[in-house]
Amino acid sequence: MIAETVCSAVSAAGLGIAAVTAYRKRFLAATRIAAYSLVPIGLVMTGVVEWLADTALSLTAWAGFGVLAVAWVLFMTTRVVERRRGGTRKERRAARAAARPDAVAPAASAPSLGQGAGPAARPAASSRGDDDFSDIEAILKKHGI
Helix, strand or coil, X not given: CHHHHHHHHHHHHHHHHHXXXXXXXXXXXXXXXXXXXXXXXXXXXXXXXXXHHHHHCCHHHHHHXXXXXXXXXXXXXXXXXXXXXXXXXXXXXXXXXXXXXXXXCCCCCCCCCCCCCCCCCCCCCCCCCCHHHHHHHHHHHXXXX
């Protein structure tokens, strides 16, 4: 009974604010305020408010909310653990496969280079003053460019 009275008062106040807003020639905002203010009285008329009031005083409903909270905590805990481990099972399996030395990329036609291929040798610096570009050349050769 009290909830219905409060919802009716909120709707009446909202419609009053909408009327003042429309008087100030802000019709779009007034229409939006009127729409929001009709929601509480609509909830009362459909019986949702009464159902919520009955649910709020029910021990079974609160136990159900507790079970939902426990389920949510368990779900979030598994997500945190999964992120700390490095992703899903599929991602971990892919990471292990990539760590093997005999692994081949899915689209590769030949196996990747093994341990025999070392980094490119650093080119000898010439005496003409090309020293500043030798580092850049070494990086480009290292990446095969």
